[in-house]
Amino acid sequence: MKNLLTLFFTFITFAAMAQQTAAPVLTGKTEIQKIKDAKTCPWYQPAYDSYKPDATVVASLKKALPANATFLVFGGTWCSDTQNLFPKFFKVLAETGIPEKQVQLYLVDEQKNSPEKLEKQYGVNNVPTFIILHNGEEKGRVVETVRQSIEADLLQLLQ
Template sequence: MKHLLAILFTFITFATMAQTAPLLGTTDAKLLTLESTCTWFNPTYASYQPDASTIAELNKALSKDATFLVFGGMWCSDTQNLLPKFFKTLEAAGIPQSSVKLYLVDEQKNSPDKLEKQYGVNNVPTFIIMQNGEEKGRVVENVRQSIEADLLKLLQ
């Protein structure tokens, strides 16, 4: 019986650690929607309503080969605020999640693959628009108007 309890305790401990382990480096954005991964994503995503006219303009301004590099931190309140709004904006614009490369960093803004260094990311979140393989612009840490308006401004 003691061995069974010890095994059960070990299993529960590892299961809990796996659920609370920080996401770092290249991350599948679908993990953000899991309640066990982050409680903040779905409520903000559901409540955010991007401006329809700005979305239409954004959709026109983006080239078909546009991609987004997104750097964030699960611990960061700005990331928690803007990341769900960003993904809601892309959905409204009909931009597939496959166009987004999501990289998560720790509190020192480091990740295992060091892409944040390659792209000169010092603050999170950072949303970088890439077109034709080149950086078109970036939104860093906060927005002036809204995520969709600030992205559109980069493309004009």
């Protein structure tokens, strides 16, 4: 009986520790500040700080982006590709001077669903997906991975 109680308390302790360390899965329309929060997305800031975008490509991207371009961005906080590309994408936007208010961020669960279901309207099957819109019309998208870099792939969409 004593061994059974010890085993039970050990299991409860490990279960509690696992719940405390697991980052929450965020879903729905989300403010960008939420993914920058180390408590909800501890992977974001270190990757953002360490990424060095190609300055020449960023300068060209800045010229190529229409002033009123907007971005629809879909991702999953649970997804390793999102964790890789979100910090790079937002670093590139910061360096091009694109205000965050021109980005609509939607997070999906592991089944790639959000409460708003906007991912269905735009045919998002993989995350992350970065969609460039100009006057409400899609100009292109980067899906899940990049060929060269996030800044080079975005620039290629605009040329």
